[in-house]
Amino acid sequence: MAHVAHTVGIKDVARQAGVSIGTVSNVINRPDMVARETRERVQAAITALGYVRSESARQLRAGRSRIIALLVLDMANPFFVDVAAGAERAARKAGLGVMLCNSAQSPAEESDYLSLFAEQQVRGVMITPADLTGGTLARFRPRGIPLVFVDRVLGSAEGCSVSVDDVAGGALAARHLVEQGHEGLVYISGPMFLTQCQDRRTGALRALREAGLPESALRHIETERMDVAAGRDAAARLLGMSPRPTAVFCANDLLALGVFQALYNAGVAVPDDIALVGYDDIEFAAAAAVPLTSVRQPARQMGRTAAEMLIEETGEEAAAHEHRQVVLAPELVVRASTLPGRA
Structure with missing residues (x-):
């Protein structure tokens, strides 16, 4: 007959420590109620026996x-x-x-x-x-x-x-690029069914309107994902645009880092040829070869x-x-x- 391992329970701990089951329960759940010497004895028994509290059982008792x-x-x-x-x-x-x-x-x-x-x-x-x-x-x-x-x-x-407030965040990014002298930009986003991508574009359009620029000043590249590889793919598309953009706003920093990699490999300088803004301000943004301007989210x-x-x-x-x-x-x-x- 195969040997069935015995699961150590609270009764075993109580027996080992020479205390009641209630005392063991208090040590586990309300240790401040138990004297230090008793508490240490129970803890030693728990360690010696390898007792692990059953969370599912505790959950049933506590109701949450x-x-x-x-x-x-x-x-x-x-x-x-x-x-x-x-x-x-x-x-x-x-x-x-x-x-x-x-x-x-x-x-x-x-x-x-x-x-x-x-x-x-x-x-x-x-x-x-x-x-x-x-x-x-x-x-x-x-x-x-x-x-x-x-x-x-x-x-x-x-x-x-x-x-x-992603609408405000998109406006911050686009307004900054306009203030740097850019009269048009490309917005690179993830799937537009994501509210964040929609709102950041809405904010960018708002900033362009405030600057007296038409909505056509914002061109858009949509990607299926919002990662570095998608950013590289989007950069290949923007390099084929005519006229070539002078500024790019990405819906997150991973997209922006992918764009930067592709531009660098194509011999396009950031920011002298194309200015680049990301979103999120992740740790990698400041550590990029050309530190990335980004909209910080807390x-x-x-x-x-x-x-x-x-x-x-x-x-x-x-x-x-x-x-x-x-x-x-x-x-x-x-x-x-x-x-x-x-x-």
């Missing part, structure tokens, strides 16, 4: 999970890494953990992860939606698990959200704020919680990629 979920569009983008870092800091401060998942901009992946979150009975979900039709979220909402939207604006009745603050709102909505004072929409201001960080003679 200690895990909140964060579902982002693209974990390859350092912007979302910073969002996750901010969320994790707030969660850890509240004694919670974060389950981080990546939809890869796919509504199907988003749907699968939301089903997983429901199965795991997570405490709540922070999400940057990939399915802008709202279909996956409509199927998830009846589960009764609170949602907070990250990098997306909601109506007050739908839930909490934290975002950056990513860590976004993640922290989203987690704090979710914790509030699922905490002891949940009954008094009111949905709110936090919109943060972007900031233009000017570097050498838009300043001729400074590269």
Whole structure:
């Protein structure tokens, strides 16, 4: 007969330490209630036996999970890494953990992860939606698990959200290029079904109108993804434009870095031949061969704020919680990629 390994339980720890099951429970959940000598004896028994607390059992007893979920569009983008870092800091401060998942901009992946979150009975979900039709979220909402939207604006009745004013951010980028003497520019974006890409273009058009320039002064290249490879592909297209643009605004820094690589390989100088602006101000922006002008988003603050709102909505004072929409201001960080003679 095959040997079946015995799972160490709280009773085994109590027996080893010579204390009651209640005392072991207090050491695990409320250590301040137990005398130091007893606490150390129980901790020694836990270590010796290799006891691991069953989170699922604890969850059943407590009636709530200690895990909140964060579902982002693209974990390859350092912007979302910073969002996750901010969320994790707030969660850890509240004694919670974060389950981080990546939809890869796919509504199907988003749907699968939301089903997983429901199965795991997570405490709540922070999400940057990939399915802008709202279909996956409509199927998830009846589960009764609170949602907070990250990098997306909601109506007050739908839930909490934290975002950056992307229309203002797009205007900052385009206005700066106009002030540098450019009378037209190319906007390189990811898929235009993404609200962020739409809003940044809207802001750029607003800045051009304010400068007395026609909407035709903004040409547009749309890519399927928002990564470095897509930026290189977009650069090949803009180099074939006639007339060739003198300024480019990219919807994120990864696209901008891809554009920069392709321009460099083609012998086109940034900024003397083409000025270049990115968005997000990820760490790599300042470290590029020609430091990149970029619209900074307070990513860590976004993640922290989203987690704090979710914790509030699922905490002891949940009954008094009111949905709110936090919109943060972007900031233009000017570097050498838009300043001729400074590269």
